[in-house]
Structure formats: structure tokens, C-alpha cells
Amino acid sequence: MSRPFSVNVAWIAASSLVENVTSILIFFLVARIVGTEAFGIAAMAFAFLFVGEFLVRDTVTEAIIERQTLEEGRLEATFAVLFGVALLVVLTLCLLAPLIARLYGEPDVAPLLMAGSPAILFIGASGVSTALLRRGQEFRTLAIRDALAVVVGGLVCLALALGGFGAWSLIAQRAVQVGTSATLSIVAAGWVPRRVPTKSEFALVRGLGPSVVLLRTTSLIITQTPTVALGYFANPVAVGLYALAFRLIEIVSRLAVFPLRGVAQSALADLRRRTGVTAHFFLDVTQITALLSFTAFAGLAVIAKPAVLLVIGPDWIGAAEILPYLCFAGAVNSLVAIQEAYVLSIDYLRRFLYAGMIEAAIGIPLIAVAATYGLTAAAAAVLARSLIAFYFRTRVARAAEVISWSRYMSNLATPFVVAVGMALAVGLWGEVVDGHAxxxxxxxxxxxxxxxxxxxxxxxxxxxxxxxxxxxxRRRE
Known part of the structure; x- marks a missing residue:
């Protein structure tokens, strides 16, 4: 793990800190202003918008990062395919919006979904530029881009929420944030397509790209299953509470895991090109990820109730009740995120994709049945799904470079001890001061x-x- 890796992680971590501090402040302010029901309706629309986004974001462009060399025409072909997919996704979402609204029994979802979907075109237009920045490990540029986009989008959202626009303020935030990020990526990379790709050049997009599309689709199905199930079997309030709790999990993940994951994939790909051996580095990153995520999620689980009461109020206390389940699942999923970066960097994706499909197949009926029993049951089902899937995902990741179970799990043992010890100390302190502060x-x-x-x-x-x-x-080389 060289100094360039640590510097890149530092830039992404600093960006994540700025992003998440801004997001947290605006998120809680907007949640207080719009209320649980409007928040839940927006979350219903986002469940499908995010599926569309992830079909386009970091899919066919992953080969640009992974390939040893970039063939003539690959960039133009990738741009054409990506923008075409983005356009198809937007049209599909607009056509399906009324049907999705009827599925939820919430007519307000349809216009929100149609208004938010064009932002996907920005992702398609900037995909190649972002991949080029990642391949060149220009993480300082990416960090500045992400921080600016979040700040601009957040300020627009807050202004609209104060103006009484409710769920529309959240849709506008996403559109502005994505548009700002895309524009900055294109300017920073300095690349635009200069010609129409040939038929043979389109063939270059095959291989890793389609598999990544399937992986992203599977991941979004896994992520959005609880939102859709609660929207169908419960009500907007339950969806809003789950969305808030999940947003807290997402914020912790972005602070503790995203910097390592984002840089690790590029660094592992570069290490593979130079040496062909990446297992030791993968295990090092896994252990540091476990340390950061285990302690962060354990801490959030312990202080969930007073934290929610403090920052957002008693109307959202239901979110605090399910946070421990989601924190445990978040800690497990942080390890899976590093595994995904690893298999992408060494082009060992197919079996990992099959493991993800197993997780989705298990999770859909499990969470759907649990949602009929309420919010807590659904959160418990999310945790059960993560634990079951972890076995299959880890088994595939280990096989890439023949890493034994004992070697892999030994990297998790001491981070687990640290997290449990910290949680016990904080929990005991909470018992001592309960009712006195x-x-x-x-x-x-x-x-x-x-x-x-x-x-x-x-x-x-x-x-x-x-x-x-x-x-x-400290290392300089």
C-alpha cells in the first residue's frame, strides 16, 4: 500500500466528510420540514430512479479502468452505448411511471418519477469522463467534484423545502447534484467523442461491461427490495422511516467504506497490471475496512435512539428501532463492497455476479413476507439476507487467488473485538447517564x-x- 494510495484515500475521505456533513445537515432539516409521509413518497420514486441510475453509472465504463491498454475507438463506443442505454432507461421509467404509482397506490409517485428520470442522461454523458479520471487516479479532482455537487444540490433542496415544495425538493436536489457532477467530470477529463464508432469498435464494449450491468442491476434490486415491499404491503410512513434509517447507514458507509472502496479498485487494477498478485493487498484493505465499518456501525447502533431524537425528533423514533438491524447488515455489506472492488479489478466477476443473484432471489420473498408483519420484521429480514449472502460472496472472492477461510476470517477477528469492546463501553455509559442528561x-x-x-x-x-x-x-514510494 503505497503513499499514492493513502493520498488518494485521504482525498476521497475528505470529500466524503464534506459531502456527508452537508448531506446530514440538509437531510435532517428537509426531513423535519417535509415530514415522514412526503419523505416516504419521494423514497418510493427513488427506488426506481436509483435502479435506472445504477444501470448506467459505473457499468460498461468499468473496462476502461481495468484494461491493460485502451484500444482505438473504445472510448467512443462506450460513450455511444452508455448514452443509448441512459436514453432507453429514461423512456422506460417515464412509460412505467403510472403503473408504478398504481402499484404503490400513491398517484403522486408518477410525476416525481418522470421529472427525476432525465438526470440519468447526465450520468450517461459523463460516464467515460469519470472512468478516465478514475483510471488516471485523479481522485483529488473527483473529490472536489463530488463535494461541490452535493453542496449545490443540497442548497437547492433546502430552498425548495422551505418554499413548501415537499417531495419535489428531494427530486430537484438529485437532478441538480447529478447535473453538476457530470458537468465537472466532462470539463476535468477534457474528453468528448469526436466521431461515430464503427461496428467493430462496438464489439470492444463486450466482455466486462455487460456483466457489470447485471451486477449493478442485481445490487439495486437487493438495495431497493425493502422500500418496494414496504410501499406495497405497508404505507408511506413505514417507507419514510426505513428510508431515513437506510440513509443513516448509507452516510456511515460513505464515510467509512467508500473512500477505501473507490481507490482500492483502481489501485488493485494497477497492481494487477504491474505484478499480477493482489491477494495480500486485498486482505489488508479488508482488515482496515472491517475496523472502520465495524466500529462505526456498532457506535451508531448503540446511540441510535438519542441520536434520532436529537437531530430529527420523536416523529422518527421508528427509524431508531430498526437501526441496530441495519447497522449489523451495513457492517457485513461493507466487506462485500471491498470484495466487489476486488473481483472487478482482477476481472473475476461472473461467479460473484451469480452470488449476487442468489442474494436477490433469497431476499425478495424473505423481505416481502416480513414486510407484511411490519417495519421491524422487514429490517430483521434485511439482516438475515445479508448474513446468508455473505457466505456465498466471500466464497467466490476467496477463490480468485485461493485465499483460505482461516486467512480471510483472521483479518476480521480483531476488528470485531475492537467494535464489541467499544460498543460495550458506550452502552454502559448510556445506561449510566440515562435520565440524567x-x-x-x-x-x-x-x-x-x-x-x-x-x-x-x-x-x-x-x-x-x-x-x-x-x-x-509516511511512505514515500
């Missing part, structure tokens, strides 16, 4: 105590990792 004091002191405990436990039970992280920052 306000939510602000409880949350602030719990975060401080958890941080101190986590750092202390890392030094005691993971001294080699602590040293390795310090060396990672």
Missing part, C-alpha cells in the same frame, strides 16, 4: 468515549495494524 450530552459524550476506546483497543489488540497504517501515511 439530555440527548445532546449523551450523543456527544458517547461519540467521544467511543473514539477513545476504539483507538485504545486498536493500539492494544492490533498493534501491527496501527503501525501499518502509520507507515501507509
Amino acid at each position: 439530555g440527548d445532546l450530552v449523551v450523543v456527544a459524550t458517547s461519540i467521544l468515549l467511543g473514539t477513545v476506546c476504539a483507538v485504545g483497543l486498536v493500539v492494544v489488540v492490533m498493534p501491527d495494524t496501527a503501525t501499518r497504517v502509520l507507515n501507509l501515511v
Whole structure:
């Protein structure tokens, strides 16, 4: 793990911090303003919008990052295919919007879905530019782009929410954020298609691209199954509560996992081109990811109730009740995210895709049945699905370079001990101060105590990792 890797992670981490601090502030303010029902209706529309986005984002462009060399015409062919898919997705979503609204029993979903879908065209137009920036490991540029896009989109959303636009403010936020990000990517990369690709050049898009499209589709089905199931079997309030809890999980993931995942894929691909051996680096990244995500999610689970009461109010307390289930699932999924980056970087995707399909196939009936029993049952089903799928996903990732179960799991043991020790300390502190201090004091002191405990436990039970992280920052080559 060289210094360039650590510098890139630092840039992405700084960007994620700015993004998420901005997102958190605006998210909670908007949630308070629009209320649970409007928030839930917007989440119903986003369930399908995100499927459309992920069919286009980081799909056929992944080969640009992974390939040893870029053949003549690959970029133009990829752009044409990607923009064509984006246009097809937008038209499909607009045509299906009335049917989706009837499925939910919420007519307001249709216009929201139709208004939000054109943002997918921006993703298609900027896909090649973003991939070129990632291939060149221009993560400083990507970090600045992401932070600016979130700030601009968030300010527009807040202004519209204060103006009484309700769920429409959330749709506008997404459109502005995606449009800003796309524009900055195109300008930074300095690439635009200069000719129409030939038939033979379109053939270059085959291979990794279609498999990634299937992977992204499967991932979105997995992610959005609870939202759709609760929308169909429950009501907008249940969807809103789940969406809030899931958003908190997403924020923690972006802070703890996204910087490592985003840089790791490019770094692993580069390492594979140079040496052909990536297993040791993959295990190192896995252990650091486990340490960050386990402790972050354990801390959130312990302080879920006072945190929700503090930042968003008692109307959203239902979200706090399901957060422990989703935190556990989030910790498991953080490891899967690194596995996905790993198999993408070494072009070992097909079996990993099959494992994802198994997860989707298990999750749809499991969560649909659970949703009929309410929000908590659905959250428990999400956790059960993640644990079952983890076995299949890990089995595939290990097979890529013949990593044994004992070697892989040993990288998770000490991060788990650190997370449990920290959670016990914070939980005991919460019991001590319960009823004797306000939510602000409880949350602030719990975060401080958890941080101190986590750092202390890392030094005691993971001294080699602590040293390795310090060396990672200090190394010059």
C-alpha cells in the first residue's frame, strides 16, 4: 500500500466528510420540514430512479479502468452505448411511471418519477469522463467534484423545502447534484467523442461491461427490495422511516467504506497490471475496512435512539428501532463492497455476479413476507439476507487467488473485538447517564468515549495494524 494510495484515500475521505456533513445537515432539516409521509413518497420514486441510475453509472465504463491498454475507438463506443442505454432507461421509467404509482397506490409517485428520470442522461454523458479520471487516479479532482455537487444540490433542496415544495425538493436536489457532477467530470477529463464508432469498435464494449450491468442491476434490486415491499404491503410512513434509517447507514458507509472502496479498485487494477498478485493487498484493505465499518456501525447502533431524537425528533423514533438491524447488515455489506472492488479489478466477476443473484432471489420473498408483519420484521429480514449472502460472496472472492477461510476470517477477528469492546463501553455509559442528561450530552459524550476506546483497543489488540497504517501515511514510494 503505497503513499499514492493513502493520498488518494485521504482525498476521497475528505470529500466524503464534506459531502456527508452537508448531506446530514440538509437531510435532517428537509426531513423535519417535509415530514415522514412526503419523505416516504419521494423514497418510493427513488427506488426506481436509483435502479435506472445504477444501470448506467459505473457499468460498461468499468473496462476502461481495468484494461491493460485502451484500444482505438473504445472510448467512443462506450460513450455511444452508455448514452443509448441512459436514453432507453429514461423512456422506460417515464412509460412505467403510472403503473408504478398504481402499484404503490400513491398517484403522486408518477410525476416525481418522470421529472427525476432525465438526470440519468447526465450520468450517461459523463460516464467515460469519470472512468478516465478514475483510471488516471485523479481522485483529488473527483473529490472536489463530488463535494461541490452535493453542496449545490443540497442548497437547492433546502430552498425548495422551505418554499413548501415537499417531495419535489428531494427530486430537484438529485437532478441538480447529478447535473453538476457530470458537468465537472466532462470539463476535468477534457474528453468528448469526436466521431461515430464503427461496428467493430462496438464489439470492444463486450466482455466486462455487460456483466457489470447485471451486477449493478442485481445490487439495486437487493438495495431497493425493502422500500418496494414496504410501499406495497405497508404505507408511506413505514417507507419514510426505513428510508431515513437506510440513509443513516448509507452516510456511515460513505464515510467509512467508500473512500477505501473507490481507490482500492483502481489501485488493485494497477497492481494487477504491474505484478499480477493482489491477494495480500486485498486482505489488508479488508482488515482496515472491517475496523472502520465495524466500529462505526456498532457506535451508531448503540446511540441510535438519542441520536434520532436529537437531530430529527420523536416523529422518527421508528427509524431508531430498526437501526441496530441495519447497522449489523451495513457492517457485513461493507466487506462485500471491498470484495466487489476486488473481483472487478482482477476481472473475476461472473461467479460473484451469480452470488449476487442468489442474494436477490433469497431476499425478495424473505423481505416481502416480513414486510407484511411490519417495519421491524422487514429490517430483521434485511439482516438475515445479508448474513446468508455473505457466505456465498466471500466464497467466490476467496477463490480468485485461493485465499483460505482461516486467512480471510483472521483479518476480521480483531476488528470485531475492537467494535464489541467499544460498543460495550458506550452502552454502559448510556445506561449510566440515562435520565440524567439530555440527548445532546449523551450523543456527544458517547461519540467521544467511543473514539477513545476504539483507538485504545486498536493500539492494544492490533498493534501491527496501527503501525501499518502509520507507515501507509509516511511512505514515500
